[in-house]
Amino acid sequence: MAHGDSALIESGLQVLKRYASQGETLSYGDLNRELGEPFNLGAHLPGQIGKLCDDITTAHSSATGLKLMISVLVRDEDTGLPGDGFFTLAATLGHLAPTDDADVKRAFVKQQERRVFMVFRPAKASTSGFARNH
Incomplete structure (x- = not known):
């Protein structure tokens, strides 16, 4: 792992799971704040x-075998998309061919976001009108 801090990675994963379960995304700055600001604010924060x-x-x-990119939830505030590293990793993992096409990137982000939300959002209660007898 490039970062190497397993506790920070696990904490970050828990934050992303919580956002995923709520059907929400967050910015790089939001994630840094959620983690107790382990990174200095400034130009290098997104990297x-x-x-x-x-x-x-x-x-x-690796832990789940799921072929989804949970970090799709972390977005650049200006573009609304993950950074370039996200797309590089997607290409490395074989999820997306390398591309500079913004529309292809947006479509991939939407697809990954849907998959993450499907996995982590709680199932809604049935509204069929047929309740079990107690």
């Missing part, structure tokens, strides 16, 4: 958090 996100995705995929 530092991005490396951590790569490690989180890799650790989660």
Whole structure:
């Protein structure tokens, strides 16, 4: 793992699971704050958090065997997309061919986001009108 801090990776994974269960995304700064600000604010924050996100995705995929990128939830505030490292990792993992096409990247992000939400969002209670007798 590029980052190497297994406790920070696990903490980050728990934050992402919580956001996923709520059907929400977060910014790089949000993730840094959620983790107690282990990274210095500034121009290098997205890169530092991005490396951590790569490690989180890799650790989660290895542990679960799921071919989804949980770090899709962490977005750049300006673009609304994950950073370039996310797409590089997606290509490395064989999930997405290397591309500079913004539409292809947006479609991949939407697909990954749907998959993450499907796995982590709680099932809704039945609204069929047929309740069990107690």
